[in-house]
Amino acid sequence: MSKISKYIGNVVSYDIDIAKNYIKKIQNFLKNRLKQANANGFIIGISGGIDSSLVYMLAKSIKPNDTLGVVMPIKKMTEMDLKHIRELQNVHRDNFLTVDLSDSFETLTKTLNLCNDLSIANIKPRLRMTTLYALAQERNYLVVGTDNADEVFIGYFTKYGDGGVDLLPISKLTKGEVKFISKIMQVPDSIINKKPSAGLWDGQTDESELGFSYDDLDFYLNHQNQKELIEQHINPKVIEKIEYKHKITKHKREKIYTVKNIK
Numbered sequence: 001m002s003k004i005s006k007y008i009g010n011v012v013s014y015d016i017d018i019a020k021n022y023i024k025k026i027q028n029f030l031k032n033r034l035k036q037a038n039a040n041g042f043i044i045g046i047s048g049g050i051d052s053s054l055v056y057m058l059a060k061s062i063k064p065n066d067t068l069g070v071v072m073p074i075k076k077m078t079e080m081d082l083k084h085i086r087e088l089q090n091v092h093r094d095n096f097l098t099v100d101l102s103d104s105f106e107t108l109t110k111t112l113n114l115c116n117d118l119s120i121a122n123i124k125p126r127l128r129m130t131t132l133y134a135l136a137q138e139r140n141y142l143v144v145g146t147d148n149a150d151e152v153f154i155g156y157f158t159k160y161g162d163g164g165v166d167l168l169p170i171s172k173l174t175k176g177e178v179k180f181i182s183k184i185m186q187v188p189d190s191i192i193n194k195k196p197s198a199g200l201w202d203g204q205t206d207e208s209e210l211g212f213s214y215d216d217l218d219f220y221l222n223h224q225n226q227k228e229l230i231e232q233h234i235n236p237k238v239i240e241k242i243e244y245k246h247k248i249t250k251h252k253r254e255k256i257y258t259v260k261n262i263k
Helices: 016-037 050-062 079-092 102-112 117-139 149-154 175-184 206-210 214-222 227-233 236-248
Strands: 005-008 011-014 041-046 067-071 141-143
Touching: 005 214, 011 175, 011 214, 016 041, 016 050, 016 141, 016 175, 041 050, 041 117, 050 067, 050 079, 050 175, 067 079, 067 117, 102 117, 117 141, 149 175, 149 214, 149 236, 175 214, 206 214, 214 227, 214 236, 227 236
Parallel strands: 041 067, 041 141
Antiparallel strands: 005 011
């Protein structure tokens, strides 16, 4: 973890000096990776949520003229998300590229004749990944992912969807730390304060789907080596859910499995 979070009991605060130093660490990471890849800039999928907004602001601080935000609606986006996207654009007077993937989504789902709701929902982030890489290759950009530490730990991302990226600059930040650093990076308050949602279907929110709060998961991640403290402050059923999700999504965090060489 980034060590930005400080706990007294289960009450968290955030160290601003460590947070500012960590921002510099992320910026140096982006600079170095860009140089190593001999790339020209960055591309980020913009959802109107806090994670993509923060990643965009961080990338923009390194390559102000070569950071492209891409909005990829499928069927429709909520008015709130559209409003928040406009607010993010206005911070730098930017114009995001909009690519409507509704027809592509409809064609693929009809062609495959899918019935499983999750299978259908996961097509959306995979179409967006394909779009980002096509646009990135045209410009020699790197695709920058938006997964935070909470999402990585429980596998709350789509394999080869939003998990298919070149870089993950905020993957060591908990959700609470993402919010804190977003304030420092001047992400609009309306985005910081909205309920997190993957936008996979209407009315979907992360916490209602997961069955526990990001506060609980943040606490768990910051005290992984302190089992007694975790059990003191988090409901046993929540602990079980967190650990189960971590276990069953192990394959998402590992490299592609290959057959070993014959000795």
